[in-house]
Amino acid sequence: MAPPTATTTEYDVEQTKPSNGYDKPDSQPEGTATHEPAMQGGVKATMQKFPAPQKFTDKYEERKYLKERLALAFRIFGKEGFDEGVAGHITLRDPVKPDHFWVNPFGVAFSQIKASDLILVNHDGKVVDGGPCRLLNQAAYMIHAAVHAARPDVMCAAHSHSIYGRAFCALGRPIDIITQDSCAFYNDLAVYDSFRGVVLVKEEGENIAKSLGAKKAILLQNHGLLTVGQTIEATVFWFCSLEKCCRAQLMADAAAAGRGGATVKIDDEDASFTYKAVGTPRAGWFSAKPAFDVIERECAPEVFA
Numbered sequence: 001m002a003p004p005t006a007t008t009t010e011y012d013v014e015q016t017k018p019s020n021g022y023d024k025p026d027s028q029p030e031g032t033a034t035h036e037p038a039m040q041g042g043v044k045a046t047m048q049k050f051p052a053p054q055k056f057t058d059k060y061e062e063r064k065y066l067k068e069r070l071a072l073a074f075r076i077f078g079k080e081g082f083d084e085g086v087a088g089h090i091t092l093r094d095p096v097k098p099d100h101f102w103v104n105p106f107g108v109a110f111s112q113i114k115a116s117d118l119i120l121v122n123h124d125g126k127v128v129d130g131g132p133c134r135l136l137n138q139a140a141y142m143i144h145a146a147v148h149a150a151r152p153d154v155m156c157a158a159h160s161h162s163i164y165g166r167a168f169c170a171l172g173r174p175i176d177i178i179t180q181d182s183c184a185f186y187n188d189l190a191v192y193d194s195f196r197g198v199v200l201v202k203e204e205g206e207n208i209a210k211s212l213g214a215k216k217a218i219l220l221q222n223h224g225l226l227t228v229g230q231t232i233e234a235t236v237f238w239f240c241s242l243e244k245c246c247r248a249q250l251m252a253d254a255a256a257a258g259r260g261g262a263t264v265k266i267d268d269e270d271a272s273f274t275y276k277a278v279g280t281p282r283a284g285w286f287s288a289k290p291a292f293d294v295i296e297r298e299c300a301p302e303v304f305a
Contacts, residue, residue: 078111088160146205234284
C-alpha cells in the first residue's frame with residue numbers, strides 16, 4: 001500500500017498539553033521526589049536524590065542512545081508476551097528530525113529487534129532510513145503520526161494487543177482506582193469509545209489523538225492499550241502497569257461479583273496525593289529502570305548492534 005498523502009491537522013495546544021506542567025522527562029511536583037511525595041500531616045522527611053533521565057548536547061549521540069533504549073523496549077514487550085502476530089508498535093520521536101519517528105519494521109518479532117533494525121518514518125509516511133526490512137505498518141503510521149503531531153511533549157508512544165488490556169477494552173470504560181498502582185492513571189486516562197477496524201485512514205488516527213488529549217494513556221475500545229510519555233522508559237512502564245491494572249480489575253470485579261458485592265474505590269483526595277508520587281514522568285522513568293536494567297543484561301551487546 002502506498003503511503004497516504006499527508007495534510008497538516010491543527011490541534012488545540014491547550015487541549016493536548018499535560019496538566020500540572022508534567023510535560024518534561026523529569027517533571028515532578030516541587031518539593032517532592034518520585035515515589036516520595038511531601039509527607040501528609042506536617043511530617044517532615046529528608047529528601048533523597050534520585051537518578052534522572054540522561055541529557056545530551058549532541059543530538060546524534062542522543063539519537064544513538066535512544067534507538068538502543070527503544071530496542072530494549074521491544075525486548076521487554078517480547079518478554080512480556082505483548083506480541084500478537086505482527087500487531088503492535090512503539091515509536092520514538094527523532095531528536096535530530098523531530099517531525100520524524102523511529103518504529104519497528106513490520107513483521108519483525110519484538111524479541112529479535114536490534115537498534116539497527118529500526119526504521120525512520122517522515123511526516124508523509126515514507127521510510128527514509130533504517131534497517132534491512134523497511135516494511136511499515138500503516139496502522140502504526142496513522143495512529144502514531146497523529147499522536148506525535150498533537151503532542152509535542154511526547155517522545156514515545158506504545159500500542160500492542162496485550163491480552164488483559166484488550167479484554168478490558170471490550171468493556172468500553174475506564175479502569176477504577178482500586179489499587180495504589182492504578183493511582184498513576186487518576187484523571188490521566190482516556191477512553192476511545194469507537195472501533196472501525198484496523199486503523200488505515202488518517203481521520204481515525206486523528207480521532208484517537210484527540211481523544212487521548214493531554215493524558216498519558218487511552219483505552220481503545222475493542223482494540224487495546226496505548227500509552228505515551230516524555231521518555232521511552234516511562235511510556236513502557238505506563239503500558240506494563242496499565243496492562244496489570246486491567247488484569248487486577250478483571251480479577252477483583254469477578255471476585256466481588258461472586259460474593260455479591262463491589263470493589264472498594266480509593267477516594268479522590270488519596271488518589272490525587274498518590275498520583276504525585278507514582279504518576280509523574282519522572283516516576284514513570286524511574287519505575288521502568290529495573291526492567292530496562294534486567295533486559296539490557298540479558299540482551300546486550302547483541303540488541304545494540
